[in-house]
Amino acid sequence: MGRPPTLSRERIVDTAVELVARDGAEHLTVRSLGEALGCDPSALYRHFRNVDDLHRAVGDHFLSDVDVAPRARESWRTAVRRLCIGLRAAQLRQPRLAALVHAAPTRLGNELAFTEALFRELRRGGFRAPTAVRAYHSLIELTVGSAAIDAAIAGLAPAEREAEYQRWRADYVALDPARFPAVRSAAPHLYRGSADERFEDALDLMLAGLVARR
Amino acid sequence: MGRPPTLSRERIVDTAVELVARDGAEHLTVRSLGEALGCDPSALYRHFRNVDDLHRAVGDHFLSDVDVAPRARESWRTAVRRLCIGLRAAQLRQPRLAALVHAAPTRLGNELAFTEALFRELRRGGFRAPTAVRAYHSLIELTVGSAAIDAAIAGLAPAEREAEYQRWRADYVALDPARFPAVRSAAPHLYRGSADERFEDALDLMLAGLVARR
DNA sequence: TCGGTTCGTCAACACCGTTGACAAACGGAA
DNA sequence: TTCCGTTTGTCAACGGTGTTGACGAACCGA
Numbered sequence: 001m002g003r004p005p006t007l008s009r010e011r012i013v014d015t016a017v018e019l020v021a022r023d024g025a026e027h028l029t030v031r032s033l034g035e036a037l038g039c040d041p042s043a044l045y046r047h048f049r050n051v052d053d054l055h056r057a058v059g060d061h062f063l064s065d066v067d068v069a070p071r072a073r074e075s076w077r078t079a080v081r082r083l084c085i086g087l088r089a090a091q092l093r094q095p096r097l098a099a100l101v102h103a104a105p106t107r108l109g110n111e112l113a114f115t116e117a118l119f120r121e122l123r124r125g126g127f128r129a130p131t132a133v134r135a136y137h138s139l140i141e142l143t144v145g146s147a148a149i150d151a152a153i154a155g156l157a158p159a160e161r162e163a164e165y166q167r168w169r170a171d172y173v174a175l176d177p178a179r180f181p182a183v184r185s186a187a188p189h190l191y192r193g194s195a196d197e198r199f200e201d202a203l204d205l206m207l208a209g210l211v212a213r214r
Numbered sequence: 215m216g217r218p219p220t221l222s223r224e225r226i227v228d229t230a231v232e233l234v235a236r237d238g239a240e241h242l243t244v245r246s247l248g249e250a251l252g253c254d255p256s257a258l259y260r261h262f263r264n265v266d267d268l269h270r271a272v273g274d275h276f277l278s279d280v281d282v283a284p285r286a287r288e289s290w291r292t293a294v295r296r297l298c299i300g301l302r303a304a305q306l307r308q309p310r311l312a313a314l315v316h317a318a319p320t321r322l323g324n325e326l327a328f329t330e331a332l333f334r335e336l337r338r339g340g341f342r343a344p345t346a347v348r349a350y351h352s353l354i355e356l357t358v359g360s361a362a363i364d365a366a367i368a369g370l371a372p373a374e375r376e377a378e379y380q381r382w383r384a385d386y387v388a389l390d391p392a393r394f395p396a397v398r399s400a401a402p403h404l405y406r407g408s409a410d411e412r413f414e415d416a417l418d419l420m421l422a423g424l425v426a427r428r
Numbered sequence: 429t430c431g432g433t434t435c436g437t438c439a440a441c442a443c444c445g446t447t448g449a450c451a452a453a454c455g456g457a458a
Numbered sequence: 459t460t461c462c463g464t465t466t467g468t469c470a471a472c473g474g475t476g477t478t479g480a481c482g483a484a485c486c487g488a
Contacts, residue, residue: 002434119396133403138416145359182333189347202352209423216465
């Protein structure tokens with residue numbers, strides 16, 4: 001009964017995902033999404049309470065493609081590493097969500113599956129409950145946290161991103177060596193490579209700490 | 215020569231800090247700041263290139279009370295630990311503003327002083343430039359990132375915060391042991407203690423990794 | 429055929445950051 | 459003293475954002 005819908009939450013989310021993939025997350029606006037759907041922007045409010053609600057749905061969609069299935073012949077350490085990298089990648093695919101929502105765990109479908117997988121691997125690594133929890137919290141703090149701060153820059157186009165890094169580096173290189181000797185000598189090496197590489201560095205450091213502590 | 219200025223970067227930043235403290239960082243806009251200063255919003259552009267420039271200046275202001283002075287008889291590891299904990303504390307003091315700023319380093323006075331101190335200690339710990347930079351990036355990623363995601367919950371009153379943690383824990387405890395065995399058995403230990411303690415756990419893990427790698 | 433319901437459209441509202449033209453207020457030079 | 463150049467705040471506007479309420483088209487059941 002009533003007018004037949006041309007839109008649906010699913011179609012909207014799918015289009016939003018395409019739009020983010022094509023133009024970057026910063027171009028995902030109610031108006032651009034309306035245009036991509038061929039409808040008036042305000043029509044979206046028939047399916048989502050507000051733009052945050054929409055962002056959540058899009059974020060959930062991205063979280064669904066983290067591969068949490070156990071793999072044969074994979075060490076617990078490699079598995080934990082892979083899980084965290086996958087979580088980060090999924091979160092960076094929806095920056096706005098990564099920056100806001102991760103203050104609290106959603107405790108819903110995809111996130112539960114991920115959490116189970118992470119604890120499964122930690123247990124396999126020989127960590128008992130209280131220690132495993134501390135390791136879990138540490139890994140999540142690093143993975144989700146770093147995704148949150150990398151989200152903004154990850155939304156940029158590669159060329160712009162590199163230009164931004166270069167600008168930061170230039171500022172550090174230009175420092176007075178008398179006042180900032182340590183920073184100055186480290187400056188040429190700052191913000192080389194990708195944020196993903198820096199995250200993996202940090203993750204490996206933490207994993208090394210975990211192994212040393214076990 | 216020229217018309218005498220009624221504004222200055224310092225007065226603008228001070229007013230912005232008051233405004234953030236009173237209304238929260240999400241209400242810090244060019245227009246509201248102009249009103250608080252009793253001037254036209256566009257006047258701010260005589261002192262800041264854009265709103266990002268302003269945000270960095272305000273954010274840097276909050277870093278001023280991190281103690282970065284070197285201490286006698288303090289190991290590099292203890293010093294690095296203290297510096298990171300101090301940085302986190304400063305950022306959690308203005309949670310919402312931290313959310314605005316954390317995307318990019320401010321590269322201004324207080325942040326430079328902090329960065330210099332951190333590199334000074336890492337160098338003292340025997341790390342050479344490229345390795346020190348990787349350690350620096352890892353520590354910052356963890357410290358700033360975890361502050362970003364802890365910011366929201368840190369703003370709550372202690373009682374509310376504990377109630378929130380208990381709610382999360384209850385959700386995990388209520389899970390079906392058949393589908394989520396690993397999470398279920400870890401559940402009673404989740405979100406015990408403070409976010410600060412969990413951060414220090416993670417930091418110690420990373421420091422242990424650093425030592426192991428050195 | 430009629431009423432009720434759904435849902436996309438349209439026009440507006442209240443914000444946001446930012447810019448360019450303009451005027452007021454000064455110091456120095458003529 | 460007059461005039462000029464410079465600084466600096468004011469003003470009006472532009473294009474962008476999310477959001478809302480009135481409206482009408484399109485359908486179903488009675």
